[in-house]
Amino acid sequence: MKAIFLGTNGWCDTDTGNTICVLIRAADYDIIFDAGNGFFKLGRYIAGGDEKPVYLFLSHFHLDHIVGLHTLAKYSFSRGLFICGPRGTRGVLKKIINEPITVPLSALQFRTAIFELPKQQNSIPFEVISKPLIHVSAILGYRIEIDGMVISYCTDTGYCKNAVKLAREANLLIAECALRSGQSNENWPHLNPENAAKIAKEAHAKQLALVHFDAATYQKLENREESARIAQSIFPNTFAAMDDMEINL
Secondary structure, X not given: OEEEEEEOEEOOOEOOEOXXXXXXXXXXXXXXXXXXXXXXXHHHOOOXXXXXXXXXXXXXXXXXXXXXXXXXXXXXXXXXXXXXXXXXXXXXXXXXOXXXXXXXXXXXXXXXXXXXXXXXXXXXXXXXXXXXXXXXXXXXXXXXXXOOEEEEEEOOOOOOHHHHHHHOOOOEEEEEOOOOOOOOOOOOOXXXXXXXXXHHHHHOOOOEEEEOEEOOOOOOHHHHHHHHHHHHOOOOOEEEOOOOEEEEO
């Protein structure tokens, strides 16, 4: 199994990277977390001939997490694309992936289906747990168990017990780090490196990947490395994800 970080920025693209998108290549499925502008890089990894069913998990509907969906028309997911997200996903995508904004889902050259979680969780052919996190809008974090591995994804959230539950004993916790050390914003909750590391430590996760670095706050890649070092003082097995980074699990 491989994790590929296609986009690691929050808010907007900059020289440091594209907005958030993570690809998990499992044995029988390709799993994607969020569809920021990093989504356009999928063609480098998912090509004709070796395609698997693709499951896309949307955390919420802020544009930096869904803007890449306008590139769907360039793909040919021969085994189908299955979009999973919070309650209301079907209605939001009907507005966003439609005329006059982009090519409608109904006009794409491959099968699509939408599952709203947690209600339709049983429609997914591998184990998924979703729980609400803390943000300014409704948002889900995810825990996926597949190929003997546990992958947890928690973005755009303040510290909360649900994040710890989702990350429990995870082989890889992918957690946001929009804020710098010591920063907080109760009106717009996000994690700083200390918060992210605290979640990983309390959950007894095995590895922590920091992602979703706010574009205005993290203007240089060196800023990410600084936050990773701070997180490592609390949870040693931490790294700052960069665009196009690949890790084996």
